[in-house]
Amino acid sequence: MKKLFILLSVVGLSLTSCGTKKKIAELEAKNKEIQDLLNTCTVKLNTCLTEKEALNNQNDYLKKTNTDLINSSKEMTVLTTKGAQNLEKSLESLKEKDLKISRLQDALTKKDSVTLALVTSLKREVGIDDPDININVEKGVVMISIADNLLFKSGSYEVSDRAKGVLGKVAKVINSKPDFECMVEGHTDNVPIKNAVLLDNWDLSVKRATSIVRVLQKDLGVNPKQLIPAGRSYYIPLFENDTPANRAKNRRTRIIIMPKIDQFYDMLEKEMKTLGK
Structure with missing residues (x-):
């Protein structure tokens, strides 16, 4: 009986020991499974943390970028406003310059029109058939060139009666333009002259x-305020003074009829100065 009891005890312990090992094995397997899961979760957690940090950094960058864009937008708005204002000022400036250019062109056109009308009037009054009289426009003014043999005797400055007839026609045009000036230029050839009355070619050209001028004023009624006498001697020849024919052509009186400077040229100069600002 005693032996049976011992045998049963041994069998019971053996069975109990086998059950415990199995349980332990199951627990160890379960523990390993949990550990693996924990490791997996840890890896995922670390990945998430890294991604979170990256997202935070990206979020900060986007916030900064957004702020910069807002500031840039404000600056661009300011710049655009200033640009629009500058453009508007530039357009106004261009309009002003266009207006000044238009005025300048109108003034020049008016001057050209007056000059053309004056030439037409002179050619009608004086006539263009006489080869000793030449009427043309040079540098914006009207010039009447009268040959020496039509006005004076050789070496003399006394105006001939024939010349007074031509000068009378010129005076008629000058008197019709009280706002014009008339410059009378005497020109000689290069043959020296000196006598009891004349010192040289300068003297002859000035006296002519x-x-x-005296004939135009005293005999033909031209306002002396419109008249300007000038002597040019032989320094502005039309031709070389190398033949008698050429010297004859160089002996001439040139009458220059021009608008008064204060009426046209001052206006043009003023417009040019204003245009340059």
Whole structure:
């Protein structure tokens, strides 16, 4: 009986020991499974943390970028406003310059029109058939060139009666233009002259110019305020003074009829100065 009891005890312990090992094995397997799961979760957690940090950094960058864009947008708005204002000022400036250019062109056109009308009037009054009289426009003014043999005797500054007839027609046009000036230029050839009355070619050219001016003023009623006498001697020849024919052509009196400077040229100069600002 005693032996049976011991045998049963041994069998019971053996069975109990086998059950415990199995349980332990199951627990160890379960523990390993849990550990693996924990490791997996840890890896995922670390990945999530890394991604979170990256997202936070990206979020900060986007916030900064957004702020910068907002600031840039404000600056661009300011710049655009200033640009629009500058453009508007530039357009106004261009309009002003266009207006000044238009005025300048109108003034020049008006001057050209007056000059053309004056030439037409002179050619009608004086006539264009006489080869000793030449009427043309040079540098914006009207010039009447009268040959020496039509006005004076050789070496003299006394105006001939024939010349007074031509000068009378010129005076008629000058008197019709009280706002114009008339410059009378005396020109000689290069043959030296000196006598009891004349010192040289300068003297001859000046005395011829003043003689014409006196006739225009005293005999033909031209306002002396419009008259300007000038002597040019032989320094502005039309041709070389190398033949008698050429010297004859160089002996001439030139009458220049021009608008008063204060009426046209001052206006043009003023417009040019204003245009340059």
